[in-house]
Amino acid sequence: MINSALEIRHLKTLLALAETGSVSQAARRVFLTQSALSHQLKQLEEHYGLALFERKTQPLRFTLAGERLLALARELVGKVAAAERDLARLRQGEAGELRVAVECHTCFDWLMPAMDAFRQHWPAVELDIVSGFHADPVGLLLTRRADLAIVSEAEAQPGIVHQPLFAYEMVGIAARDHPLAERRNWSAADFAGETLISYPVPDDMLDLMRKVLAPAGVNPARRTSELTIAIIQLVASRRGVAALPFWAVKPYLERGYVVARPIGAAGLKSELYAALRENDAQSAYMQDFLATVRETSFATLPGLSVL
Structure with a gap:
C-alpha cells in the first residue's frame, strides 16, 4: 500500500484556497489559524518538493502542481461528502x-x-x-x-x-456621468443631497442606513423598487444612487451601465x-x-x- 502525505483535511484546505483566493479567508473556512494553515501547506510543498501556489498574488494563483492536487480535491472531497450523506440517510432517514x-x-x-x-x-x-x-x-x-x-x-x-x-460587500452605484462617479469611495455625506433608490423595506433592514447613514445623521430622499434591474435602470438614468451587493451588480458593471464605488474607507460589509x-x-x-x-x-x- 502506498503511503501518502495527503489527507482529506489537506484537500479541503486546497478547495478553500481556490474558493476564497486568500490564505486568511481559507483559514477561516476550515477553522484554522492562518499560521496553522500556512504550516500545513509548507509541509505539503516540502514533501513534494514543489510550490503549490504563487506567493503574493491577489487572488491567489495555483501552480501546475497545485492545480493537480486541486483537481484531486474536487473529485475526492465530493465523493467523501456523498458517502457521508448516505450514512446520514441510514441513520436519520x-x-x-x-x-x-x-x-x-x-x-x-x-x-x-x-x-x-x-x-x-x-x-x-x-x-x-x-x-x-x-x-x-x-x-x-x-x-x-x-x-x-x-x-x-x-x-x-x-x-x-x-x-x-x-459576508459580502455593498457598493454604491451611480450613473457613469454622475459627479459621484469621480470619487474613489463614498462617505455618508455624499448621500445627503441624493435620492437613495432601494428596495421597499424598513430602514433597519438596509445596511447602508443602519451602519452608515443613520449614525451620521444623514437621511436622503427616497425612491423604491422591488427589482434589482429596475434599480439599476433608475440609477443609470440619473434618478438617484443606490447601494447593492457587488455580486448582484457585477454583470451591469461589466456592460458599462453604471459604476460602483466602495462605501467608507474600508468598504461596507453585510x-x-x-x-x-x-x-x-x-x-x-x-x-x-x-x-x-x-x-x-x-x-x-x-x-x-x-x-
Missing part, C-alpha cells in the same frame, strides 16, 4: 421538509443554485421557498410556517440558533445567517443544506468572505 423564508430581495441570485444542488443530494426532502418577502422570517420559524430563515443579523432569541453563511429552530439544527439534511449554500455561493459569487 431520507425524507423531511425544508421550507426557506428570506428577508432579502437579492437572496434568490445565490439561493436557487444551492437549492438545485441540494435536491440532488436529498431528493426525498420536500424543499420549498415560503412565498413573498418577509420582514420577520424568524417569526415564521416560531410559528412553524418555515424551517429555515435567511437573515442579515443574528439576534438572540429563545429556541433559535444562527449559523453563519457568508452578513447573511441561517436561522433555525434549535431542535432542528443538527438534522443531517439541514446541515447539508447550509454546507451546500456556502459551497455554491463561494464557487459562483465574486467578493464573498467568511463570517
Whole structure:
C-alpha cells in the first residue's frame, strides 16, 4: 500500500484556497489559524518538493502542481461528502421538509443554485421557498410556517440558533456621468443631497442606513423598487444612487451601465445567517443544506468572505 502525505483535511484546505483566493479567508473556512494553515501547506510543498501556489498574488494563483492536487480535491472531497450523506440517510432517514423564508430581495441570485444542488443530494426532502418577502422570517420559524430563515443579523432569541453563511460587500452605484462617479469611495455625506433608490423595506433592514447613514445623521430622499434591474435602470438614468451587493451588480458593471464605488474607507460589509429552530439544527439534511449554500455561493459569487 502506498503511503501518502495527503489527507482529506489537506484537500479541503486546497478547495478553500481556490474558493476564497486568500490564505486568511481559507483559514477561516476550515477553522484554522492562518499560521496553522500556512504550516500545513509548507509541509505539503516540502514533501513534494514543489510550490503549490504563487506567493503574493491577489487572488491567489495555483501552480501546475497545485492545480493537480486541486483537481484531486474536487473529485475526492465530493465523493467523501456523498458517502457521508448516505450514512446520514441510514441513520436519520431520507425524507423531511425544508421550507426557506428570506428577508432579502437579492437572496434568490445565490439561493436557487444551492437549492438545485441540494435536491440532488436529498431528493426525498420536500424543499420549498415560503412565498413573498418577509420582514420577520424568524417569526415564521416560531410559528412553524418555515424551517429555515435567511437573515442579515443574528439576534438572540429563545429556541433559535444562527449559523453563519457568508459576508459580502455593498457598493454604491451611480450613473457613469454622475459627479459621484469621480470619487474613489463614498462617505455618508455624499448621500445627503441624493435620492437613495432601494428596495421597499424598513430602514433597519438596509445596511447602508443602519451602519452608515443613520449614525451620521444623514437621511436622503427616497425612491423604491422591488427589482434589482429596475434599480439599476433608475440609477443609470440619473434618478438617484443606490447601494447593492457587488455580486448582484457585477454583470451591469461589466456592460458599462453604471459604476460602483466602495462605501467608507474600508468598504461596507453585510452578513447573511441561517436561522433555525434549535431542535432542528443538527438534522443531517439541514446541515447539508447550509454546507451546500456556502459551497455554491463561494464557487459562483465574486467578493464573498467568511463570517
